[in-house]
Amino acid sequence: MALPKELAIGIDVGGTTTKFGIVNRQGEILQQDRIPTNTHENVDDFIDDLYKKLTPMMKKAGGKTRFAGIGMGAPNGNFYSGTIEYAPNLKWKGIIPIADLMHKKFKLQTRLTNDANAAAMGEYMYGCAKGIKHFITITLGTGVGSGIMIDGKILLGHDGFAGELGHTVIRPGGRLHKGTGMKGSLEAYASATGVRETAIEYLTEYPETESLLRNYSINELTSETVYECAMQGDTIANRIFEFTGQILGESLSNFIMFSSPEAIVLFGGLTKAGNLLLNPTRKHMEENLLPIFKNKVKLLFSELKEADAAILGASALVWDMD
């Protein structure tokens, strides 16, 4: 008698690194590994490399027959078409039919979605949003990603591109986002890049104010150094998190009045700032809500490790195939 197909491969294609793992239905990552993403000039080499790495892992886990399929999260990954479309951070240009190519190579059903949706799926199946049918995940990393869960389903929109909340504008005419050319988008402020820019702005605008941040060279100014200085009571560093939280909180209140979620799950590097970020975010979020929404929405930090959430979320796409 054949063993049940109880394993999935979860793959998180990132701008620099691709992480992948073998995951069971309970959300345990049994084995994992990684390869660089952008050393492969074309996608076929990338898939060959993945195949070389995954073949022995699958063998060790009992062989291909135990696998129900492959789930992938990737920047600009489209669930409907299974293609990666014009991803600005990847070397492979144009439209890449990656789900199809993976299927041909691995002979396993493959589902694709964008990386932020995969993370939301991971929270829903195995993380702090377990059992919550309406929530929004916001990833505060180098950029700002988002995944929106509506009634237990990832919101895809008519073409699969829904949920680009990092690019919604919260300060019209505000700070230039170099990647998109847009002005005043959430990502221009509430990302690691944005925190660094706010730091440079504040240090330039208030040249008289003493700050520990002045001990760092401009290249050393990062969201981490701002955090360390804030924890030591530095006024400017604290103001930077106040401002970042204000922008994020105002954006969240707009999102809440759109889809009325039960929770918002924050995620990614910036959340290491903990209450320094959470307190102003909550304050400004609540201040900008209509009374019917006030004091209802849970603001949560993800409890999954970042790499794990992406692999788990991608693998969860497989169980949805049933």
Added chain:
Amino acid sequence: MALPKELAIGIDVGGTTTKFGIVNRQGEILQQDRIPTNTHENVDDFIDDLYKKLTPMMKKAGGKTRFAGIGMGAPNGNFYSGTIEYAPNLKWKGIIPIADLMHKKFKLQTRLTNDANAAAMGEYMYGCAKGIKHFITITLGTGVGSGIMIDGKILLGHDGFAGELGHTVIRPGGRLHKGTGMKGSLEAYASATGVRETAIEYLTEYPETESLLRNYSINELTSETVYECAMQGDTIANRIFEFTGQILGESLSNFIMFSSPEAIVLFGGLTKAGNLLLNPTRKHMEENLLPIFKNKVKLLFSELKEADAAILGASALVWDMD
């Protein structure tokens, strides 16, 4: 043999007037009438009055047995609970279990939703969004209402209050919205009230600029007078529509990046301005979209009469009961 239950009652509870009609499955309003809403100090009197008006209408249509149910749209109407909750424009305060009260009086199943969701439902079943599974309806009237359709279902959120897009903030720290105390919300600008306020602001800010609008007393300044002057080539009046369209367009681009709809349906009094409003709205909407969303979203004007859409949409809730 009994005749099939092929009729529904659709009721649109507005701040001043309640409109209702008898509607068939094809979306034809066979009879309709209206009563004032706020002359009734308590909701029981209001329901009694509705019953008196509707009883002969139902008799004329073949009797109660031909009716599948009642659908109602009302401000702050909650689909899940069947209650109207703290509606600022209605006299009945607190939480009103109106679906239950209607059911007891009429002995017909009753479904409730908010007025903007009912209008979206009307567009989906019988209007210009027929067959479009992902769209957003924006009502530009005295205020700004919205209904969001996701995959053929009205977006309700975890508590039934999703879709308050008129209260999302597009100019943080901007114009005060007297009803909510919020600053810079879409409704503060892109409503009939907002257009009037913009007119007063512009006439005060540019006292030297000649304008036909100066021939009107401050009480006569309305979105209609601004429209009439704009049509005669008045510079300030045209600028007012430019600005209103800019605010609306920027908001729409944020909404599009949330749910990636196929279409946006505009609706309500302000849409009488036609291209004066549509052109700047489309321009600013497109300018603020990521490339993956550009030149894809249809911007439509509703073709249903306003009163009809609300009655039709409310009645459509009944067919969803099957």
